[in-house]
Amino acid sequence: MKKQMALTLSAVLALSALAGCAGDATPSNSPNKPTTPQTENGEQTVETVKIKYVVPGTEPKDYQQVYQKVNEKLAADGVGVEVEKLYIPWDAWDQKLNLMLSTGEEFDLFHVMQDRTPFSSYYNRGALADISEEIEAYGEHLKSHIPADIFDGAKINGKHYVVPTYWVEMASEGQFNIRRDILRENNLEEPTTPAELISAWETVMNNWKGSNKPYLGTRADFDPISLHTSVLHRTYDTFPFTVKDKFFYVNQNGDIRSWFETEEFKQDAAFMRELYTKGLTNPDILVMKQEQVDAQLDSGEWFVRLGTGGSLAGMQKYNPDATVDDIGVVWFNPEKEYLRPLAFKNGNAVPVNSKHPEAAVKFMNWMLASQENYDLVQYGIEGTHYEKDGDKGFTPIRDPQNNNNSRYRGSDSQNGNVNFMRFDLESSIPENNQVLFEPNPEAINSIAANFVFDPTNVRTEYTNILSEATASITPIYMGVQDYDKAFPAAIDKMKKAGLDRVVAEYQKQFEAYLAEQ
Template sequence: MCKSRFLKFAVLLLMLVILTVTVLAGCKPAETNQPPATSTPAPTAAGSTEKPDETGGQTQEPIKVHYIFPGDPKRDDQMVIDAVNEKLKEDGVPIVFSREPLSWDIYFDKLNQKLMSGEEFDMFHIMQDLKPYNVYYAQGALQDVTDYVEKYGPVIKEKIPQDMLTGSSINGRLFVIPTYWVEVAADNYMPYRTDVFKKYNLELPQTPEQILDAFRTVRADWDGVNKPILNFSVATYDPNANHMFKIHRTYDRYPFVVKDSFFQVFQDGHVESWFESPEFKLDADFMNAAYKEGIIQPDILTTSGDVAKNLGIHGDSLMWTCGDLADVINNNPDADLDTVQTYLLAPDKPILRFWGVKNANGVSVTSKHPEGPVMFINWLWSSQENYDLYMYGIEGVHWRKELGNEERGLEWIKDPETNDTTYLSGGDSWIGNIDMVRYSSGAWNYYNKGLFTRNPDAVNSVAGSFFFDTSEVATEYANVQAEAAIVMTPIAMGVEPYDEYFDEAIARLKAAGLDKLVEEYQRQLTEFLEQQK
């Protein structure tokens, strides 16, 4: 009797175990070798995403995408972002977007603090001419977005040329989404004030010394507001940040570019130490002459974007740093859209594109949904309507299509109370695309023509799409950066004369590992160029 009852109980228990295991097995997800799965729907051909199944599937929980970029908050930022989120919802894209502008003066420090602390955010803006993405990669701050762009970014792949995608990749993997909003070869051209040149009967300077002579002539007999200066916005040893390459064209060994601040790269693939080159001395001597004569700010080592902007508003300009249209008109009411023009120094020499990628956006290593930024950018570039809303605000409230140029023209609508048009932070250079940029009626004509049209005469630098992997020389790279900021910035900006300070400065850089960096850069570039054949 007892044995029979025991057998019945054992059978019952065995059936219960089998049933439990079966249920649990049915709940276990299938293992794959694909990227970590998310609940995000697949993209549609239009570049948005499919709406959740309405016949029984669960509602998709929206992904939060938080974007950090340099700039100052503006009055209608939230109004426009609310409208963007409504449009995302209408298009079936499961994203709730937010953004956080950080003042230019604190952007890099604040961003670094967020990354170091592990603060959760999703996307941040990268400026190659100020802090290239290889620095963030070396810090481990970027996520690999290759598979996410493949899955969620068909429009991104359509809008970005392959050479730019190559220039955004490391070992064949994509780590940033380039912002193809501008023809980077336009940086070769020198802006100048036609009205001032005409007034003072000046010919276009053809050498750096003639540029200084033009400033000397104008400043000696200036009858306007504060005398024109070279209004640089950052004190740095990196020549790209202040567009020194405009005068590099006049040097005997051009064409070359300076990459990653330290490396002078010639078109045959040869690499030299930039600081030890004769061209660096030419730059330093030019800046020292300008500094001693007051042609650049006397407090140049502490300048900033805000300082430069203030000088632009309350000062005047001649060439190189010509200021915004509104600032020039503020001091010169007769100025019009053609008052500033451009020309090429050494026009017979090649027009180089210095960067394969100039600006870009990276997905933060702290993002829990790295597919989110990819989906947002794909949506943004999928229609002019989406692009206009995010970039320019609400049509009829913040802007209108320019009469006679409705396809690409833009006219800002002024606030009747403040007469202001600066409603929004950010802009095309942060996350835009050259095919969709609208030309503001308040911008210089040369600006629109040069920046938003591909230059058929330009050629790419051999290092334009090359990425320098600093992982094997990370210590030396960090040490040289730190030393250069201290000892080379004052020389590069003209405050300390080259002949007096250079020997000690270069000795410190060599002790920090400069020679090893140059050797490693040459090795990697040679290997890269061999792979391109």
């Protein structure tokens, strides 16, 4: 069965295959108690179940030291699990993960980014294990600290295929960060429209004193939820609407359309084209890697960040006098409704080839069993990597040899939970904390937030349009190619790849979904 699944996944993901594998980290020998087999003389032996957890990003300098402590704590708590994390660079993430899934490589847990590749996409490839029984048996703390409506949004046909990460208020989608210190430096007011934003940005670019230009820090994509170009959508008369699963415009009346064929897509592309032609995006935007984007933010040489990002330490590299209040949150048309496009933003899933789904769930559950466990995974070793600052604060212990960052930091987006999260009270951005981590009682959910598309009936077409959109649509959406000149040929290729059939199938399933609500 697994061989057949691997062959199927290989065919579906052939276009995404990327040669090469990161090596395994050296396994630790911490004892654990997953089972208690007996020796010949009747004594119980202790056996460790080791799981491999695959995540995007760069391994922190002190990862090995921290996870030795994590595994020692897991052993002391009798969880019966030892964890090894495998980090895959951002620019290779999609290709490498798809290769691991398609070839049936054995691992036990991997990170899911709903705004990049939703868990339903992995489910539809047959790549996810049903972990409903494991959550029921071993997920006590997961169920206690993740709201039921978010958990329900992570189900397909009533079964659990992913554990959602409750780390962010999804209604934060639609805002962006701006540098107020840079506005003051250039005698500028905070922009209230896309046109005002571009005008201010041109002034900043012309007057910039840094060594690198403050380009829009982003990688290339055609999905506005992934790019956070959804900030523009609040300025359109048709808002509120969202773009679901990369291809589908969905408004609150339940209307489904091909996103690329909407006037809203054209308006987005026109904005990005103006950024590109005026030199506000990197001329190499189509090949920018996530690590390059992160490096720009860390350098402090940026003016606008779609979504949220940046840090005080980074800002002060450009402006030593910057404070945490110099990053502001901007909403276009703030009087309009605040929309949650997704039920949740990130999560963690167990691949179908895992031999230890129960161990993966036990580990995730253990992280939320106590503040002590959470702190260790997220912030490292107290006194070495951080110090506590009250009930919800922490102060990272910075290393001049590590770009003045701590030598270890976990990931809120991968494993965070608002019930346990700590904040760097000295350098975190107050307005970002409020938007991201405090519930918005005025927000509404997209009508499609919990809808899961099953492309089984159009699997070939769905695979084809994913590939074609990356090649033909992304350059238009990023403004590198002129919409009027390039779009007719691009949409013709999309339709030949099967776009119309996929949209029709999506509409059919969505109408059935609405009828069941």
